[in-house]
Amino acid sequence: MQNQKSVGIFGAGSIAEAMLDGILSQDIMPPEDIYVTNKQNDDKLQLLRERYNVKTTRDYKEILSKCRYLIIAVKPVDVHELLISLQKFITANHIIITLAAGISTKFIETVLDKKVQVIRAMPNTACKVRESATAITLGSYATKEAQDFAEEIFSSIGKVSVVEETMMDAVTGLSGSGPAYVYLLMEAMIEAGVKVGLPRWLSEELTVQTVYGAAKMVIETGESPKKLRKQVTTPGGTTMAGIKVLEKADFADLLIRAVESAAGRSKEMMKERSCLHKLENVL
Numbered sequence: 001m002q003n004q005k006s007v008g009i010f011g012a013g014s015i016a017e018a019m020l021d022g023i024l025s026q027d028i029m030p031p032e033d034i035y036v037t038n039k040q041n042d043d044k045l046q047l048l049r050e051r052y053n054v055k056t057t058r059d060y061k062e063i064l065s066k067c068r069y070l071i072i073a074v075k076p077v078d079v080h081e082l083l084i085s086l087q088k089f090i091t092a093n094h095i096i097i098t099l100a101a102g103i104s105t106k107f108i109e110t111v112l113d114k115k116v117q118v119i120r121a122m123p124n125t126a127c128k129v130r131e132s133a134t135a136i137t138l139g140s141y142a143t144k145e146a147q148d149f150a151e152e153i154f155s156s157i158g159k160v161s162v163v164e165e166t167m168m169d170a171v172t173g174l175s176g177s178g179p180a181y182v183y184l185l186m187e188a189m190i191e192a193g194v195k196v197g198l199p200r201w202l203s204e205e206l207t208v209q210t211v212y213g214a215a216k217m218v219i220e221t222g223e224s225p226k227k228l229r230k231q232v233t234t235p236g237g238t239t240m241a242g243i244k245v246l247e248k249a250d251f252a253d254l255l256i257r258a259v260e261s262a263a264g265r266s267k268e269m270m271k272e273r274s275c276l277h278k279l280e281n282v283l
């Protein structure tokens, strides 16, 4: 018997676990309503079972018979094969939520060759601490009910924006990949602190609190990052000396190029999938 709110998660990697952590800390659904599967790592499934009390199985038919909501959390390159193995069990009652970067709702509808409800979502790993920036978009057959469920899930683990699908590559490059840019910045700040004489533990503590405090300032004051930056930068002072080095090296332009490259890669991945599987007009 299908439970209208049960969720099957295909893929037991980084993002699936981050979502599990966030969702289960919020009491929006009991762990026994969540089924998790992966391709071959039994130890990982056992770990998830023990850590979260979720159900695990490799029987896709069972998952589809029990769960209305199906979350695709496999790598983009594995999506086609997964869809083929789900195809015969999928019904009009199922709702697919795909997290795969660069894989369009149209691709999923085309491979399944059914009027299936698809929501494409791009969260980030901050789901784990219920601070994801998630964007969702609706496939051709997705209903308001499907959207409401996706919004409920993702708003329990962060902030959700509903966007046009044409924006999803940009979202992926900015906020899907974004935590990595910030972590790289933090890694560099920690090294810098050590270089100018701090013990590593203190450099880490100061860096983390600085990044957290800066983000919180933007959120809580409602001021623009630019205005807040100017407030820190005393003319002729220390910040100005630091900012000058970043400006000389075109730090802002470098970040813009990083986001452009990530967004471009998302677009490219869709083209690769379409060509490989000889699917036309699915971009």
Ligand SMILES: NC(=O)C1=CN([C@@H]2O[C@H](COP(=O)(O)OP(=O)(O)OC[C@H]3O[C@@H](n4cnc5c(N)ncnc54)[C@H](O)[C@@H]3O)[C@@H](O)[C@H]2O)C=CC1
Pocket: 010, 011, 012, 013, 014, 015, 016, 037, 038, 039, 040, 041, 072, 073, 074, 075, 076, 078, 081, 082, 099, 100, 101, 122, 123, 124, 125, 176
């Ligand atoms: N890691 C991240 O920050 C984010 C990842 N995503 C997307 O989520 C997806 C997963 O990414 P990660 O968790 O980083 O990857 P990962 O490599 O950590 O996990 C992928 C999982 O999929 C499983 N898998 C592969 N083929 C399968 C199949 N046929 N059936 C069931 N499970 C299968 C693998 O065993 C593995 O557990 C990707 O499509 C990625 O674009 C989206 C947002 C953020």
Ligand SMILES: O=C(O)[C@@H]1CCC=N1
Pocket: 101, 172, 176, 177
């Ligand atoms: O790097 C990736 O492809 C995935 C998608 C967004 C974040 N991680």
